[in-house]
Amino acid sequence: MTKNPYFGLFIVIAILLVLPFIVPNSFYLDLVIRMAINAVIVLGLNLLIGFAGQISLGHAGFLGIGAYATAVLPTHFGWHPVLAVMAGAAAAGLLAAIVARPIFKLKGHYLAMATLGLGIIINITLRNEAAWTGGPDGMPVLPMALLGVELSSDKHWYWVVALLLSVSVWASLNLINSPFGRALRALHGSEVASQVVGVDVVRYKVAIFVLSAVFASLMGSVTAHYVGFVTPNLADFFHSIELVTMVVIGGMASVYGSLVGAVLLTALPQALATFEGWETVAFGAILMLCMIFMPKGLVPTLAARFGKAN
Amino acid sequence: MLAQFLQFLFSGVTVGATYALAALGFTLIYNASNVINFAQGEFIMLGGMLAVFFTQAGLPYPVALMLAIAVPAIIGVLLEKLAIEPVKGAETVTLIIITIGASLVIRGLVQVFLGKATHSLPAFSGDTPIEILGATLMPQSLWVLGVTALVVVALWYFFNRTLQGKAMLATSFNRLAAELVGINTSWVLFMSFAMSAALGALGGILVTPITLTSYDAGIMLGLKGFVAAVVGGLGSGLGAVLGGLLVGVLEAMGAGYISSSYKDAMPFVLILLILFFKPRGLFGGKSTDRV
Amino acid sequence: MALLEVNDLSIHFGGVKAVQNVSFSIDAGMVYAVIGPNGAGKTTLFNLITGVYKPTSGEIRLDGESIGGKSPNELATRGVARTFQNLQICMNMSAIENVMVGAHLRLDRNLLKAALRWPSIARRDAELRLEAAELMRFVGLEAFLDSRADSMPYGALKRLEIARALAMKPRLIFLDEPAAGLNPKETIEVDELVRKVADSGVTVVLVEHDMKMVMNLSERILVLDYGRKLAEGTGAEVRQNPDVIAAYLGVQA
Numbered sequence: 001m002t003k004n005p006y007f008g009l010f011i012v013i014a015i016l017l018v019l020p021f022i023v024p025n026s027f028y029l030d031l032v033i034r035m036a037i038n039a040v041i042v043l044g045l046n047l048l049i050g051f052a053g054q055i056s057l058g059h060a061g062f063l064g065i066g067a068y069a070t071a072v073l074p075t076h077f078g079w080h081p082v083l084a085v086m087a088g089a090a091a092a093g094l095l096a097a098i099v100a101r102p103i104f105k106l107k108g109h110y111l112a113m114a115t116l117g118l119g120i121i122i123n124i125t126l127r128n129e130a131a132w133t134g135g136p137d138g139m140p141v142l143p144m145a146l147l148g149v150e151l152s153s154d155k156h157w158y159w160v161v162a163l164l165l166s167v168s169v170w171a172s173l174n175l176i177n178s179p180f181g182r183a184l185r186a187l188h189g190s191e192v193a194s195q196v197v198g199v200d201v202v203r204y205k206v207a208i209f210v211l212s213a214v215f216a217s218l219m220g221s222v223t224a225h226y227v228g229f230v231t232p233n234l235a236d237f238f239h240s241i242e243l244v245t246m247v248v249i250g251g252m253a254s255v256y257g258s259l260v261g262a263v264l265l266t267a268l269p270q271a272l273a274t275f276e277g278w279e280t281v282a283f284g285a286i287l288m289l290c291m292i293f294m295p296k297g298l299v300p301t302l303a304a305r306f307g308k309a310n
Numbered sequence: 311m312l313a314q315f316l317q318f319l320f321s322g323v324t325v326g327a328t329y330a331l332a333a334l335g336f337t338l339i340y341n342a343s344n345v346i347n348f349a350q351g352e353f354i355m356l357g358g359m360l361a362v363f364f365t366q367a368g369l370p371y372p373v374a375l376m377l378a379i380a381v382p383a384i385i386g387v388l389l390e391k392l393a394i395e396p397v398k399g400a401e402t403v404t405l406i407i408i409t410i411g412a413s414l415v416i417r418g419l420v421q422v423f424l425g426k427a428t429h430s431l432p433a434f435s436g437d438t439p440i441e442i443l444g445a446t447l448m449p450q451s452l453w454v455l456g457v458t459a460l461v462v463v464a465l466w467y468f469f470n471r472t473l474q475g476k477a478m479l480a481t482s483f484n485r486l487a488a489e490l491v492g493i494n495t496s497w498v499l500f501m502s503f504a505m506s507a508a509l510g511a512l513g514g515i516l517v518t519p520i521t522l523t524s525y526d527a528g529i530m531l532g533l534k535g536f537v538a539a540v541v542g543g544l545g546s547g548l549g550a551v552l553g554g555l556l557v558g559v560l561e562a563m564g565a566g567y568i569s570s571s572y573k574d575a576m577p578f579v580l581i582l583l584i585l586f587f588k589p590r591g592l593f594g595g596k597s598t599d600r601v
Numbered sequence: 602m603a604l605l606e607v608n609d610l611s612i613h614f615g616g617v618k619a620v621q622n623v624s625f626s627i628d629a630g631m632v633y634a635v636i637g638p639n640g641a642g643k644t645t646l647f648n649l650i651t652g653v654y655k656p657t658s659g660e661i662r663l664d665g666e667s668i669g670g671k672s673p674n675e676l677a678t679r680g681v682a683r684t685f686q687n688l689q690i691c692m693n694m695s696a697i698e699n700v701m702v703g704a705h706l707r708l709d710r711n712l713l714k715a716a717l718r719w720p721s722i723a724r725r726d727a728e729l730r731l732e733a734a735e736l737m738r739f740v741g742l743e744a745f746l747d748s749r750a751d752s753m754p755y756g757a758l759k760r761l762e763i764a765r766a767l768a769m770k771p772r773l774i775f776l777d778e779p780a781a782g783l784n785p786k787e788t789i790e791v792d793e794l795v796r797k798v799a800d801s802g803v804t805v806v807l808v809e810h811d812m813k814m815v816m817n818l819s820e821r822i823l824v825l826d827y828g829r830k831l832a833e834g835t836g837a838e839v840r841q842n843p844d845v846i847a848a849y850l851g852v853q854a
Contacts, residue, residue, distance in 0.1 A: 055403050102586040109346045112406055113540055114585050116533065117578035124575040171716040178715030178722055179708040182694070186702045189691025196651060196689075197769060198677030198706035207712060237529065241410055248407055253693070277421035284414025291408045292396050 005177070008256050009169050016162040020155065029154050031270065033226060036161045037219050039262035040168045042246045043255065044215025049244065050252030050297075051176065052208045053188030054104070055112050058119020059243050062092040062213040064126055064235025066220030071141045071230045072132050081144040085221040092217035096210045104205035119240050126232040138231030141224045157226045164222070168215070172255050184208060185253070245283060249290050251297030260299050313444030318566040319559060320442075324451040324520065326558020327458040328354070331513035332535025333542065333550035334465065335506035341482030341545055342502035345394055345405045349413040351532015352420075353507040356382040357514030358523030359420055362429040371432070379511045385416070386507025387500055395499070413532070421525040433519040454516045461509065462551055469547070478502065482545070510535075530574060534561075537581040543591030552592065604629040604804055605650070605773060610659035610669075612649055619645040621828045622659070627806060627821075629772070632799045634807045634815045637825035638848060643808040644686055646825065647775050651683045652676045663773070678706060682771035684762040686778045686808070692751040696742065699750055699761055700733040703768025736764045740794055756787045763794065773804045780811050792817060816840070824848070 016036075023029050041063065048054050069088025073079040079087070095118075103114040126133050133139060175181045186194040187204055195201055224230045233239065246265045251257020268286075272279040294301045332350055339347045357378050364374035393408050434453045439446040469475035481488040481498040489495050514523065514531075521527075538557040542549025557577050565573035584591065603626035612620045620642045627633045635643050648654040650661055652673035661669040663679055682703075691699055708729065714722055734746055740760040745753055753761065759779060766774050779795065780788045792814045799805045799818070809815050815822065816836045824831040824845050832842040839845055 049403065053401075053403070055406065057406075099582070105589075109402065109406070109544065110540065110585055110589055112346070112402075113536060113581055117537070117581045120533070120578050121575050121582075124572060128571045170718075174718040175712070175716050178718075178726065179705060179710050180712050180715040182698055182702050183705055183710065185694055185698075186691045186705075189693045190689040192653070192673070192685070193689035193691060193765075194702065194705075195673040196653075196677060196683055197703050197765065198674045199702075200674050211712070241414070244407065244410075252403075277418050280414050280418030280421060282418075284411040284416075284418060287411030287414065288393055288408050291400075291404050291411065292393060295397070295400060295404050 005173055005255075006170075009166070009173060012169055012256075012259065013166050016166060019162075020158055026154055029158060031267065033154065033158055033161050035263045035266040036158075036165045037223055037226070038243075038246060038266050039259045040161075040165055041216050041219045041243060042250065042258040042262045043168050043172050044212035045243055046247045046250075046252065046254070046258045047172065047175070047184070048208050048212040049247050050254065050257075051181070051188060052184045052205060054205055054209065055115065055244075056209070056212070056240075057112050057116040057244065058122070058237075058240050059115070059212070059216050060235045060237070060239035061119035061122035062096070062216035063220035063223070063239070064122055064232065065092045065095070066217030067224040067230045067234050068126060068133055068220075069217075070144075070221040070224050071139055074142045075139065076132060081142065081225065085218065088221050089214045089217045092213045093210045096213035097206060100206040100209040101202065104202050104209070116237070116240075119235070120237060123232055123235045123237070126235055133230075133232070136232060138229055140229050141227070143228070144225045157222075161222065161226075164219075169255060169259070172258075176255065188253075242283070245287050247297075249286065249298055251299035251301070254297060254299045254303075257297050257299030261297070264298075314566070316443055316445035318562045320445060320447050320451060322559035322562030323555060324448075324454050324558070325517065325562070326538075326555040327454045328513040328517045328531065328554070329535050329538040329557050330551045330554025331458060331461065331509045332531060333538035333554045334462075334547060335509045336536055336539040337545060337547055337550040338502045338506045338509070340539070342478065342499050343394065345409065346536065347389075347503075347506065348406060348409040348532065348536075349389060349416060350506065350510055350535060351528035351530070352413045352416040353382045353386060353510030353528075354514035354531045354535070355420070355523060355525065355528030356385065356416065356507075357511030358431065358518035358527065359424055359429065359514075359525065360511070361431055361515045361518065362523065363424055365431070375515055378515055379508050382511040383504045383508040386503040389507075390499055390503040394503075395496075413528070417525060417528060424525065426525055428522050428524040429518070430522050431515070431518045448520060450516075450519045454520070457512070457516055461512065465547065474501070534577045537577045540581060541584050541591055546591070549591055603627055604664060605806075606660075606662040607650070608660040608662075610646075610649060610661060611657050612645060612654055613657045619828050620649060623825070623828075623830045625823050625830065625833055627773075627804060629804050630802065631821065632795070632805045632807065632819045634809060634819035634822045635825060636809065636812075636815055636822060637831070640827075641825040642828040643825055644777055645828075647683065647777050647806075647808060651681060651775055677769065680769070680772035681775070682766035682769045682773070683775035684759070684766055684777055684779060686781060688755075688758055688762065690750050690758050690761060694750055696745045696748045696750050696753060696761055697730065697733050697737065700736055700764045700768050701729050703765035704729055704732070704770075707770065733764075733768060736767055737761075739767070739797070740764045741790060756783050759783070759791070760794065763798070767798065767803075771803060773806065774798065775806045775808075777808050778810065779807070780809060780814060788814065 019032055020029065023032060045056065045059055048056055066088040069091060070081055070084040073084035073087060074081050099114065099118055103111055127136050183194060183199045183204060187199060187201055191201055220234065223234065242265060246261035247258065249264060250259065250261020268282065269279055272282055332354055335350050336347060339345055360381055361375055361378035364377050365371060389412050393412055397404060397408065433450040435449045439448055469479050477493045478498050478501065480493060481495050485495055534557060538553035539550050541557060542553025557580065560580060561573060561576045564576040605627040608624050610620060610623045611618065623646065635646060637643055645654065649656050652671050652675065655670045660667060668676060668679065691702065708725060709722055737743065737746055740763050742757055742760055742764065745757055763779065776795065780791045783791060788811060795805060795807065795818055807819065819836060821834065822836060822839045823833045824839055826848045831848060832839050832845050
């Protein structure tokens with residue numbers, strides 16, 4: 001690893017600084033904002049799936065918690081949006097902690113099933129409790145004011161999201177090269193080996209699950225405020241699969257791969273917007289082809305190719 | 311009171327039989343290849359949808375039904391050959407994602423070519439409900455239960471009394487050992503996917519006259535079938551059947567007595583409880599890793 | 602008091618009694634070997650003492666403290682390290698990172714500080730990298746300082762595991778067949794390495810089949826057969842024990 005991994009961060013920041021000025025119209029700005037939001041979620045999810053080698057098939061549920069916390073609490077209870085966002089993150093984290101402990105003692109399929117079940121239960125609850133959540137049709141979200149400035153325009157949100165993304169990339173890079181991050185990767189490489197050097201395997205799995213749940217919840221809140229409206233679709237099974245697809249395509253255990261995956265798969269539905277059924281087929285086909293031919297994901301596979309060429 | 315209870319019981323057992331067939335499908339594939347086939351639900355959906363399609367295309371009902379079982383079986387084999395075999399020995403996450411991808415492809419293609427409408431099939435022996443102690447039972451339910459029971463008995467016979475069946479069982483215990491004694495494990499894999507898809511499709515056909523079918527009917531059915539398989543203990547055939555019935559009944563009881571809007575959530579609450587307290591399921595055994 | 606005391610230790614896997622009523626003790630600073638035919642229960646014994654398995658009955662005491670049934674990561678905190686017969690290397694990491702992982706307990710593992718790139722953590726990490734490089738040189742792996750684990754040959758990986766174990770700065774190190782699968786030249790190198798490790802003050806417990814190595818290195822030997830203790834003593838004593846000879850060479854008809 002002679003190349004400095006933080007080099008990519010400078011490129012990302014440079015791109016983020018320049019983008020709003022070269023983007024042709026507000027449609028594309030909206031797209032970029034959605035890409036960046038997804039990128040942060042995927043970064044958190046990748047820590048869980050790619051680095052720690054676990055799986056979550058219900059992550060959209062945590063998105064839903066964050067989104068609805070910041071919709072419901074201010075609207076029905078008069079909470080300040082920032083407090084609501086924090087409450088959502090705390091709730092998501094707590095839920096993740098409660099569910100994770102018993103589940104991470106199991107492996108593979110059981111974990112997949114448990115996270116799947118959790119996501120579905122959250123989705124159904126959001127759909128059912130119409131009095132609070134507006135049911136399947138969703139509900140509007142009150143605007144958020146930070147430091148006196150009401151965040152309402154696309155431009156405002158772009159800078160908020162760009163900042164969040166840059167910080168997330170930086171934090172992820174830091175984490176991976178730290179003792180904590182090494183322990184995580186060791187856990188993925190050989191659980192037994194990591195145990196005998198002192199890694200409390202269950203505790204680490206829970207920690208990273210909680211962390212990725214909190215990331216998701218925060219970005220769910222951001223999405224809610226940015227769009228101004230929330231529906232239960234935000235928390236459904238297909239969305240959870242989309243997120244996993246982004247991790248897988250971009251590259252498991254690759255920070256920059258997470259960004260690539262988010263960008264590609266946020267753009268894809270737009271490209272296929274008119275072909276609804278084909279969108280599903282495309283996602284499925286991409287997942288399959290990627291896992292069969294490029295199981296490490298786009299970025300690590302390409303990196304290895306070019307590494308060999310050197 | 312009794313009538314209401316019986317009503318819930320009947321509907322629970324009926325849908326539970328479908329879950330049982332789905333769970334058996336999961337178990338078959340899991341035993342042969344350690345893969346959890348998330349596309350299982352789509353085979354169930356294909357059974358119903360293709361039966362409708364072939365009937366509407368003018369084929370005689372029995373032929374349509376047979377094709378509706380054969381075609382998913384072929385698709386199952388294709389899935390195995392094209393998507394599972396190439397990645398033999400890959401990580402669990404990889405395999406799970408591949409089968410999820412397959413389920414999306416199947417569902418998407420059905421959506422594109424067969425549309426998003428809901429469909430039904432004529433019941434096998436008419437629609438006149440049967441009265442039992444104040445509760446009504448659809449004759450189709452009897453078909454569902456009867457055929458499922460037959461299938462379970464046939465499978466039991468196959469696995470315990472025929473050479474091919476025993477070969478499949480042997481492969482599920484220890485693949486390498488099975489290969490070493492000359493069992494063609496590729497064939498076992500091939501058969502398990504074909505049978506699993508056929509079972510699912512059969513379940514889908516049986517239940518469509520009651521619950522109808524559409525392009526997205528497979529998702530929940532498959533997931534709940536998986537829950538049933540885990541509840542019964544992944545890898546246990548008996549567990550799959552009992553798990554399916556249990557999930558179906560608990561779901562119906564929960565929907566009837568507690569809350570019907572949370573009906574779909576019940577199996578998943580159940581699975582979380584099972585995973586928390588008895589992760590090996592009701593009939594699964596313990597295992598230790600050799601280091 | 603002995604560093605490690607094992608009393609009447611047993612483990613049953615269903616009907617299989619893998620280890621039965623084994624007792625022995627090891628003093629600090631010793632090199633102690635456990636030998637026996639394949640399937641005698643040597644690795645199982647290791648797994649019991651290092652927390653991978655829970656005993657069915659019996660006692661294990663480290664420095665007087667009962668450790669039977671504790672998890673491997675708890676044992677790591679008490680200075681117990683081990684290598685594996687079948688290698689447990691993190692192939693997804695580089696060689697030096699594998700060694701650095703060994704120092705896990707000696708570092709600040711705080712998540713928040715790590716995410717914020719706390720200067721003390723970054724500094725400590727740089728120091729650790731140098732230390733890990735030193736360890737790799739100690740075990741003879743200078744050639745692989747920049748390698749990924751998945752590109753290293755088998756023999757090198759065996760030594761990498763030892764380096765990882767040493768990174769824990771352990772009191773007690775369990776080496777499970779360090780010479781297995783190695784050619785004669787490599788075996789001699791491992792022999793010298795184990796001597797180096799023992800000379801550095803660590804108590805070494807060794808499972809090995811290579812008798813020359815065992816006799817050369819160990820002060821005391823425990824012989825297991827079918828999960829039971831067959832004999833215990835110095836190399837000379839054990840070599841002349843008729844039960845041991847019978848187990849290894851068969852009885853004259």
